[in-house]
Amino acid sequence: MLFPAPSPPSPPPRVVITGAGIVTALGLGWRRNAEGFRAGRTAFRPVTLFDVSRQRVKVAAEADLPTALPSSRLSARQAGRLDRASTMLLLAALEAWQQAGWEPSDRLPLILGTTSGGMALGEAYFRQAVQSPRRHRRQPTRALYYQSQTQGRVVLDALGIGGPVTILSNACASGGNAIGHALELLRRGCATQVLAGGYDGLNQLVFSGFDSLQTLSPTLCRPFDAHRDGLAIGEGAALMALETLESARQRGAVILGELAGYGTTIDLHHLTQPHPQGDAALVAMIQACEMAGMTPADIDYINAHGTGTPLNDSSEAAAIRRWAGNRAATLPVSSTKASIGHLLGAAGAVEAVVCLMALREQWLPPEIAFETPDAACCFPVVREPQDAPLKIALSNSFGFGGVNATLVLRRWS
Amino acid sequence: MNRVFVCGLGAVSPAGWNVAALRESLDQGQPFPVQSLERPGWDKPLRVRLVPAPAQRLAFLGHPRLRRTSPVTHYAAAAALEAVAKVRTGNESDPRFGIIVCLQAGCVHYSYRFFDETLKDPATASPLLFPETVFSAPASHVASLLGNASLVYTLLGDPASFLQGLALGVAWLKEKRVDACLVIGAEETNWLRADALWHLDHRAIISGGAGAVCLSLNPVWSVGVELDRITAVHTYIALQPRSQAALAMRAELPAGSPEQLLCDGIGDSPRTDAPEIAAWRDWSGPRLSPKRILGEGLMDAGAWQCVAACDALAGGRFAAAIASLVGCNQHAIGARFVRDARRISHLPATLPAGNMAV
Numbered sequence: 001m002l003f004p005a006p007s008p009p010s011p012p013p014r015v016v017i018t019g020a021g022i023v024t025a026l027g028l029g030w031r032r033n034a035e036g037f038r039a040g041r042t043a044f045r046p047v048t049l050f051d052v053s054r055q056r057v058k059v060a061a062e063a064d065l066p067t068a069l070p071s072s073r074l075s076a077r078q079a080g081r082l083d084r085a086s087t088m089l090l091l092a093a094l095e096a097w098q099q100a101g102w103e104p105s106d107r108l109p110l111i112l113g114t115t116s117g118g119m120a121l122g123e124a125y126f127r128q129a130v131q132s133p134r135r136h137r138r139q140p141t142r143a144l145y146y147q148s149q150t151q152g153r154v155v156l157d158a159l160g161i162g163g164p165v166t167i168l169s170n171a172c173a174s175g176g177n178a179i180g181h182a183l184e185l186l187r188r189g190c191a192t193q194v195l196a197g198g199y200d201g202l203n204q205l206v207f208s209g210f211d212s213l214q215t216l217s218p219t220l221c222r223p224f225d226a227h228r229d230g231l232a233i234g235e236g237a238a239l240m241a242l243e244t245l246e247s248a249r250q251r252g253a254v255i256l257g258e259l260a261g262y263g264t265t266i267d268l269h270h271l272t273q274p275h276p277q278g279d280a281a282l283v284a285m286i287q288a289c290e291m292a293g294m295t296p297a298d299i300d301y302i303n304a305h306g307t308g309t310p311l312n313d314s315s316e317a318a319a320i321r322r323w324a325g326n327r328a329a330t331l332p333v334s335s336t337k338a339s340i341g342h343l344l345g346a347a348g349a350v351e352a353v354v355c356l357m358a359l360r361e362q363w364l365p366p367e368i369a370f371e372t373p374d375a376a377c378c379f380p381v382v383r384e385p386q387d388a389p390l391k392i393a394l395s396n397s398f399g400f401g402g403v404n405a406t407l408v409l410r411r412w413s
Numbered sequence: 414m415n416r417v418f419v420c421g422l423g424a425v426s427p428a429g430w431n432v433a434a435l436r437e438s439l440d441q442g443q444p445f446p447v448q449s450l451e452r453p454g455w456d457k458p459l460r461v462r463l464v465p466a467p468a469q470r471l472a473f474l475g476h477p478r479l480r481r482t483s484p485v486t487h488y489a490a491a492a493a494l495e496a497v498a499k500v501r502t503g504n505e506s507d508p509r510f511g512i513i514v515c516l517q518a519g520c521v522h523y524s525y526r527f528f529d530e531t532l533k534d535p536a537t538a539s540p541l542l543f544p545e546t547v548f549s550a551p552a553s554h555v556a557s558l559l560g561n562a563s564l565v566y567t568l569l570g571d572p573a574s575f576l577q578g579l580a581l582g583v584a585w586l587k588e589k590r591v592d593a594c595l596v597i598g599a600e601e602t603n604w605l606r607a608d609a610l611w612h613l614d615h616r617a618i619i620s621g622g623a624g625a626v627c628l629s630l631n632p633v634w635s636v637g638v639e640l641d642r643i644t645a646v647h648t649y650i651a652l653q654p655r656s657q658a659a660l661a662m663r664a665e666l667p668a669g670s671p672e673q674l675l676c677d678g679i680g681d682s683p684r685t686d687a688p689e690i691a692a693w694r695d696w697s698g699p700r701l702s703p704k705r706i707l708g709e710g711l712m713d714a715g716a717w718q719c720v721a722a723c724d725a726l727a728g729g730r731f732a733a734a735i736a737s738l739v740g741c742n743q744h745a746i747g748a749r750f751v752r753d754a755r756r757i758s759h760l761p762a763t764l765p766a767g768n769m770a771v
Contacts, residue, residue: 001665002580002643002746004415005587054536073651115547117569126528129608133454136612143609147517149570149743156650163648164744166577167569169516169548177566188584205524208531209543266565268557271478272544400544401553403565 005190012187015260016412018253019100019241021092021197022353024340025061025234029095034357039385040366042339044221044232049084049120050204057216060202061234061341063088070094072158081141083120085201086151088237088346092197093155100241101253102193104160109191110152111166111182113174113198115345117148120203151199161195169345171399172305173264174198175238176348180262180405182242192247197239198349206344207233213272215309223306223335224313224381226372231307234341238349240356257356260392261294261408263287272400273311278319281305281396281404285323288394288406296324298392299331299408301364302379303351305396306335307342316396317377324379334382338367348397352407355393359411364388417583418753420593420634422720422727423495423625425488426707427462431495435703435717436724444706447618452604459607462620462708464488478557481541483522485601486551488623488713489514493555493595496625500593500634501559508592508629509563511585513578514552515598516569517711520545521606551599563591571740572598572678572715573646576748579626579719580643586630593634598716599623610709613741616682620708624716626723632753638726641733641749642666648744655739659692662745666735669698674734676722678714680704689739701725711741719748726752 022029025043026036036043043061052058065087069079072094082090089112102108125142128135144150152165168177175198182196200206210216210233217230240259248255265287267280274281289295305316321328336354337343343350354365364382373381390411397405424431427445428438438445449458464484473479473490482490493512501507523545530538544550549567556562564585568578575598582594600606602621610619628640644665647658669675677693679686679702693700703717704710710717715738722734732752739745 001645002576003417003583003640003748004642005580005584052535054534056536114569115549122524123528125609126525126605127532129605130453130529130532133452139609140612143612144742146609147569147571147742149574153648153650153743156648162650162653164577164646165570165648167574169567169569170552170565171547171549184584204531204535205528205546208535208538209527209546211535212527212538212540212543214540264564266553266556266562268553268560268562271550271553399549400547401549401565401567402556403549403553 008188013244013246014258015183015186015242016245016248016258017240017256017356018243018248019096020256020353020356021095022238022350023063023088023091024236024350025063026340028091034361037336037339037354037357037365038363040339040368049202055211057211057218060207061232062202063235073160074158078154081145083118085118085199086154088201089151089199090155090158092237092239093159096239096241097159102241106162108161109164109185109194110155111178111194111196112152113168113178113345113349114148115169115171115174115200116203116206118146118151119205120201121146123204170403171401172344172347173397173399173403173405174345176397176405176407177264179240179349179352179407180264183259183262186242186244193243195239195241198346199237200235200343200345202233202235217308220369221308221338221341222369223308223338223367224374224377225370226374228308228310228313231309232341234343236343236346236350238346238353255412257359257412258410260410261288261292263406265404267402267404274315274398276315278315281316281319281398282323284404284406288408292408294392294408296327299394300390301358301393302331302333303355303393303395304333304335305398306337308337314376321378328379331379332364332382333379334365334367336365338369348405351395355395355409359390359393359409362387362390417628417630417640418632418635419626419638419723420629420636421496421499421627422723423492424717424720425464425491426622426717427464427620428707429465430467430491432720432724438706439701439703439721450604450607452608459604459611460618461602461607462618463602464622473558476558478554482554483520483545483601485520485599486554489551489597489599490555490558492623492625493597496595496627507561510559510561511564511582511591511594512552512556512562513582513596514567515575515578515712516548517571518600518606519548520550521603522601525603525605571743572712573738573740573744573746575712575715575719576643576738576746582628586628593627593629595625595627597623597625598712600711600713614682614685617709618681620710622710622713624713624720626719635753636727637753638723638750639753641751644747646744646746656688656691658745659688659739662747663692666747666749669696671698672732673698674722674725674731675700675737676718676734677702677737678704678718678739680709689737693737723750726750
């Protein structure tokens with residue numbers, strides 16, 4: 001029963017990560033991505049999925065997907081209907097699931113963040129409806145699989161779990177919100193295990209949209225660089241298997257890290273522009289650290305939202321400066337969007353998994369293309385691959401419409 | 414303290430731009446006339462029920478954030494303002510609002526226009542349109558309009574997700590992160606959305622609009638209704654088809670009685686409606702079916718069911734009301750609302766007729 005809900009446990013349980021799955025343009029799975037992020041590789045190339053000949057910008061971070069899916073409980077018919085976004089979602093889910101070693105369950109919540117769900121199917125529907133209006137073949141399937149709840153149900157069927165499915169669409173904060181929402185469910189005692197993350201596939205509407213706003217970089221995506229000139233679009237998915245510490249210990253699970261804090265706020269400054277001083281971002285970071293019982297002095301690395309647009313990065317830099325105070329001068333910051341682009345609804349989840357990798361393997365993800373520090377950035381931007389003793393990482397995600405999400409992750413040792 | 418009060422309701426529907434219009438249409442019980450919507454390249458038009466133009470220009474369109482917004486934002490904003498009328502004073506003492514906007518199809522007008530421009534020539538596609546295609550745009554605009562929002566989420570899903578939104582709002586209230594939580598279900602209609610629904614269900618008549626329920630723990634703001642329960646989420650999976658999920662949801666709710674109203678989601682499509690009809694076959698109390706009157710709004714129709722249930726209680730017409738939301742492709746969830754007994758002390762001598770069938 002959703003209401004009345006059980007009384008929340010006091011104190012709230014600690015929440016740990018026992019599985020993580022990731023798909024980006026750097027590759028499929030933890031190992032390839034960890035190697036790529038550690039080295040600061042970039043994954044941009046000319047767009048092949050749709051015609052960009054009339055766009056200002058012609059590159060993006062497209063993922064290479066396998067021709068065949070790993071085995072799962074999906075029927076061949078279901079598997080044959082998946083679009084790119086669903087495929088990436090499923091690949092990430094299967095990796096997280098296998099790593100966690102979870103068993104099928106009647107009630108295991110799935111919480112997803114996305115901005116455009118199966119938009120590629122929506123685009124195909126539109127084209128056929130306009131160009132061949134009397135042709136109806138495949139249109140019902142597109143109309144159904146376009147919807148993100150259908151994509152969520154595909155994951156349930158593939159893993160043999162019963163849900164419920166919750167889908168958050170807070171624009172580019174969605175993935176961070178999904179993981180944060182899962183943390184809240186576990187802390188409230190509503191579940192002991194939750195699978196959560198984000199996904200988004202590259203599609204023409206969104207690519208053209210950002211290009212129309214002239215927010216895509218015609219050169220290189222260089223977050224926090226004084227000469228930054230925009231973002232790059234990417235695609236991908238990441239999911240985390242989250243559970244209470246008690247549940248993980250009872251199972252004898254391998255614990256990859258702890259999800260310690262979450263904050264979310266709303267910035268009402270403008271639909272597409274953040275407050276110049278990062279007021280709401282500042283509060284999100286404060287909230288997340290309060291939940292985690294930490295101060296800026298405890299944070300060893302920030303994976304910034306860092307899109308590479310002039311307005312976002314200056315606002316976020318201001319928020320970090322105000323939040324961290326003197327600590328900012330020595331606090332390493334980077335944006336992994338320099339490597340894989342902006343993954344929109346997947347960004348917050350992918351970047352949380354990058355933080356988890358960095359904490360587990362003790363390195364900092366660099367921005368190789370970064371050249372000239374912006375005077376507004378009072379923190380060191382990670383420019384070279386380097387090992388580092390990390391205990392706590394903070395990840396920011398900010399979205400169109402103003403929703404901000406901040407996550408705090410702790411190394412498990 | 415486990416009581417959650419309904420402190421305001423709002424609605425935009427083919428019946429008009431407020432809850433009174435919704436109530437009147439449901440009381441009359443006559444399906445609204447079906448309109449034709451042209452589908453390019455096809456001589457057979459689509460069947461729809463559209464929201465009428467407002468009687469006068471909407472005052473909130475003067476807000477700088479809402480000037481270029483699409484109908485789904487207009488519907489959401491109008492329903493929101495109606496729902497918070499009792500608790501919002503417009504000054505610094507306003508409650509901290511949580512806002513949860515629930516969508517299924519979302520911002521189809523601007524998505525259609527922007528993608529159409531993109532296919533014709535992406536170099537000239539309008540940057541004014543793109544931000545309004547984003548699912549989170551209506552929530553952001555409503556938050557900006559209210560001005561005192563602390564937490565804002567956009568939930569996607571089938572119509573039963575509206576009750577997920579209510580449950581999330583309750584959690585935020587209980588954790589004292591907000592003082593009032595506004596849950597809105599909204600959709601807008603164009604030929605592409607109507608066409609997509611036609612491909613999934615030839616009998617359904619698409620409509621649009623919004624419904625809003627404002628919740629609070631503060632009894633002072635109560636409109637005389639409180640939330641009694643929201644069932645578990647019964648998800649449609651390979652091992653639990655929609656029919657079984659509907660039965661499982663129904664099993665969590667009480668038996669019918671004359672003083673208890675059922676607001677179901679039954680519309681014009683026997684195939685789609687069959688699981689819900691079967692689940693409530695034993696119901697002996699009065700029943701209201703907003704979709705039969707107003708059409709298949711998807712998320713807004715789920716919201717109308719809850720608004721109609723609460724409105725019937727607020728008017729003192731019943732002691733309790735159930736909203737049965739058997740979503741089209743995700744999950745079945747039900748909710749029960751009861752009269753806040755401190756506010757309304759008696760039932761009317763007669764129950765309204767019209768659409769309410771025993």
